[in-house]
Amino acid sequence: MVYAMISIGVLGFLVWAHHMFTMGLDVDTRAYFTAATIIIAVPTGIKNFSWIATMWGGSIQYKTPMLFAVGFIFLFTIGGLIGIVLENSGLDIALHDTYYVVAYFHYVLSMGAVFALFAGFHYWVGPSGMPHRIPDYPDAYAGWNALISFGSYISVVGICRFFMVVTITSSSGKNKRYAPSPWAIEQNPTTPEWMVQSPPAFHTFGELPAIKETKSYVK
Secondary structure (H helix, E strand, O other), X not given: OHHHHHHHHHHOOOOHHHHOHHHOOOHXXXXXXXXXXXXXXXXHHHHHHHHHHHHOOOOOOOOHHHHHHHHHHHHHHHHHHHHHHHOOHHHHHHHOOOHHHHHHHHHHHHHHHHHHHHHHHHHHOOOOOOOOOOOOOOHHHHHHHHHHHHHHHHHHHHHHHHHHHHHHXXXXXXXXXXXXXXXXXXXXXXXXXXXXXXXXXXXXOOOOOOOOOOOOOOO
C-alpha cells in the first residue's frame, strides 16, 4: 500500500496532459500520456485490492464509518473502471463533453473521495479526536496546538495588513490610477491587459478583440 501510494504520487506528476487531449496535441505526445495514465492504474488497482484484503476474513461491524468506507471502495472502483476507458486519448476525444466524463468525475470524487471523508469524520468525531470547547487538551496534542497557535499569529498579521491596504486604498480616492505596464517602455505591449488603463474599467471590451501573432525583441 505504501509503495502504491508513493508510485501514484510520482506518476501523478507525469500524466497531467491527459486533461488536455482535445487541445490538439501531436500523436507522440498523446501516445506517451495515454501510456503513462494506463500505468498509473496499476498502483491504483493495488490499493483497491489492499483495501478489500484488509476486510477479508475480518470481523466487520457495519456501523456508519464502515458503511461509508465500503461505499467508497465500490464507487471508486466503478469510477476507476470508467477512467480506464478515458485513458485512451482517442476515446477521450470522442467522449469529451459528454455525460460519460461527468459520471466518471462524480464516481471518483463526489461519490468516491467524499465518501471516504465522511467515513473518517464519523470515525474520528467521537472521543478519539480532539474534544471541542474545552479548556484543556490531551498532552499528545500539545505540539499540534503550539503549531496552530503560531499559525494564528501569522493570520492576525495578514489580516492587519489587509485592513491597512483597504484603508489606504479607500482614502486615495476613486480616480486613482496605477502606473502603466513597466515593460511598455522597452517594448510595445502586445496583449490586451497592457493596452487598457489599470485597473481596467468594467466592460472594457464588448467582446474580445482579435489578436494577431507578433514578434517583439527586447534589447
